[in-house]
Each structure stands twice: as C-alpha cells, then as structure tokens.
Amino acid sequence: MIEARHLLKRFDDQTVLDDVSFRIENGESVAIIGRSGCGKSVLLKHVIGLLKPDRGEVLIDGENIVPMDERQLLRVRRNFGMVFQGAALFDSMSVAENVAFALRRNENLTEAETARRVARVLEMVDLPGTEDKNPAELSGGMRKRVGLARAIIYEPQIVLYDEPTTGLDPIVSDSIDHLILRVRDHLKVTTVVVTHDMRTARRVGQRVLMMHDRKIHASGAPEEVFNSPDPVVRQFIDGVADPEKSTHGNIAS
C-alpha cells in the first residue's frame, strides 16, 4: 500500500507540491494525469524515495520512507520497479546486461538461470532475441519495453511508469498500454502511471488522480473524472487552451 500525507515540495522558491495526499491500495492501478510541468513526475519520484519532501510523509506498507537514508531506501526499493520517461537504459551495456542488472547485483543466480530469466521477461515485453543489441540500436518503443523488462525482472510488488507513451506514435503507445495491463495482470502488481496521454490514463487506470495547481484536483474512477463537469478537468480532458471552448462530454474517448 502506498500512502502520501500532506506532501510539500519546493525547488528554490518554486512550490511544486502543496499538501498532496493520496492512498493507493495493493494491486490497484492508478493513473496520475495533469498538464506538463504540474509535478506528476516529482510526485512519482517521492513515492520511490528518489526525492524527499520538504514536509509530509510517504508510507510504503505502513513504513514512512521519508526519514530513511539512501542505504535504508535500497531495501524498500526492492519492492519497486520503475520505467523512466526516457527509459534510462545503461548505454554502456547490452539489452541483456541492462535487464539482468538487478539480478546480478542483488541475487546469487547462475549465469544460465540469469539468462533464462532475461529471456523470459524479454519474451513478456515482446522483444525476444534482442539480448545482444545495444540501447543505441533500439527505437523509442523498444527502449521503453527494455526499461519495463529491467523493472520487472525481479518481480516487484509495485511498478511505477513515468510518461510511458510520451514521444511514441499511437500504435506503439497502444502496444505499451497493453503491455502495462499484461504486466499488471500477470504479476499482480500495484501500478502507478504518470501520463498526460488521455487514452493511456483511461485504459490502464482503475482510478485517476488529476494534478493541478500543485495539488490533487480530482480523483475517482476514469468515467467519473473523464465526465466531470469541473472546468479545470474539462479543459484538460478536452485539450483546449481556452477554457471557454471546453464541453461537458466524452470527447477524449
């Protein structure tokens, strides 16, 4: 279970998160939406302890991770997998080395067993036989898939996705959405997806949190949020610069 309580985060004199609280139950799939630069990725990084709030608490299975130092956080992070916006693959390593990284560092497996598990997760993300490729040889969608394979190889309980479909064409985005659902259903993981892609949010989120003006502005089931008459939500869902042009309806679908 992930719980954030009254998070406040400032970078210099700019407040990015202001009294943000939410709770995500085990096995739940949540999409966090909001405009670019509204603090979605910052919020996600607080969940895994990559950033610390200036005030507030982040509880993972009831344990507050905010006061923990980096070494204590390593233990907590073994429950997490994270897929980064730019994939963040280690460019000095092959695909297989990237995917096997956590196994080699944290578990004593034979090379044969490691190779078998790498092949299995690459199969799961529809990239069989790419073990020997370098990250530079991969397309954007393939990089995201390798990033996902790397995140799930040690079967975490929580998988975080930071803008998984940004920069991808609609067809590849669709396949990534299906992959997120496949991983969720196959591994029974808690899924948190930060996105400003409405189709992804609608498809992968059992619940949607919308961030606006440094706070959680709206929260609810996808239909509830996507049909909300709230002008801020409508403007974002309808994707119009002028709030006057927003309509109450199911346009995003």
Next chain:
Amino acid sequence: MNLSVKQTLAAWLAGLGQITLLAREAAAALLTFKVAWRNLIYQVYFVGVKSQTVVLITGAFTGMVLAAQTYFQFHKVKMDTATLAVVGVSMCSELGPVLTALMVTGRVGAAIAAEIGTMRVTEQIDALRTLATHPVDYLVVPRVLAGLIALPLLTAESISLGIAGGYGVGVGLYGIDPVYSWAHMLKYTGDTDLSIGLIKALIFGGILTLVGCYKGMTCGVGAEGVGKATTEAVVAASITILISDFFLTLGLERLLNAL
C-alpha cells in the same frame, strides 16, 4: 565582504563538505566490501592500462629535459656527474607523482565527470537507485579504488622512464661518466624520496577520481551541465593536487625522516 564573495565562499565550503561526505560514504562501502568487482577491473584497466602511453611519454621527456637543463648549469661548475642525482630525486619525490597525476586528471578525471554527468542527466543514476543499487557503491568506489591502485604504478613507471631518459641524455648525448653518475644517483636518491613519491601518487589517485565522481554526480542539466562539470573536474582536481602537493611534501618529509 560583499555578497558575491560570501556566496562563492559558502558554495566552496559546501562543495568541500559534500566531497568529504562522498569520500566517507565511499570509504564505508569499501570497508564493507560493497564493491562492484567487475566494474573495478574495468576501471583499473581504464585508469591504469589506457593511461600508459601518456604517462610514459610525459615521464620520459620530463626526465630528459630535466637532465639537459641540470647538465647545462652543473657543467659550468664541473658537477656533471651530479646531474642524474638531481633527476633521480626530482622524479621520485616531485615530478613523477605530480606530472603523472596531472596527466591522468586530464584524461581520466574529465572522462569520469563526463560519464557520470551524462548518466545523471539521462536519469541513469536514478535508474540505478530504483534497482536497489547505491550509486556510490557502483560508480564511485570502483573508480576511486582504481585510482588508488593505478596511480602509484603509473608513477613508478613514469619515474623509471624519467630516470632512463635522463640517463640517455646525460650519458648518451652529453657524455657524462656513467659510473659516477649512477653511483651519485643511488647515493642521493633515498628510499624516502621514492616513498614520498608513491604515497603522493596514492593520495593524488584518490583526489582526481573522487573530484571527477563528485563533479559528475552533482552536474547541472543538459549538455552544458556536463561540459561545465567536466571542465570543473579537471580544474578543481589539478589545483587540489598542486596545493596538497606542497603540504604533503612538508608533512611526508618530516614524517618519513622521523621514522
């Protein structure tokens, strides 16, 4: 004191504090054997083996030019056979470790800052952290350890080539008596001089790798941030090496002579 001077001083002191904390974290990881051994082997190869050419050329030509300059002056007072003694003492205690460290800083310190800086701006360091790997264990410790292992060995090579080059110039080019030259060099170049040089090399190896890692891990955003971190790593490490060299010379001379 105006505001900008105060801010610069505060930033410098903050940087010094952070690099000390990084060194402490790396030492703690080293003592608990949290070392990425495969990475360490590669780093020893990168810092040590790949620096051979630059270090050997620097050592040889430094010894040669030192021998020539010393000979020009000593020849006037008929002390030709003391030339190699000057080369030996200078190469062992001063020129060998300092020039080796400066050359390796230019090659390795810059590369470390650029590599780690790029990893930082592309979120690869954050990715390491999410994979339950401490960046200090994986990135800093192998590089610092490689510096500590490689620099004394590179310095020993540089000293050897410097003395050999000096011998070649003095004896081969200017015709100084080889037997007296060699005997004088052995007489005046003591174990202390060599020990000072190798201890300095060890410390310089730690400084240049630690500064490179620190600048990379704290670099700013984008290509500009990486470029700035690389430049700062070379400048900061070089200046630190030169300043610490003075204090090490005074301290080690007194310490080793007292033993």
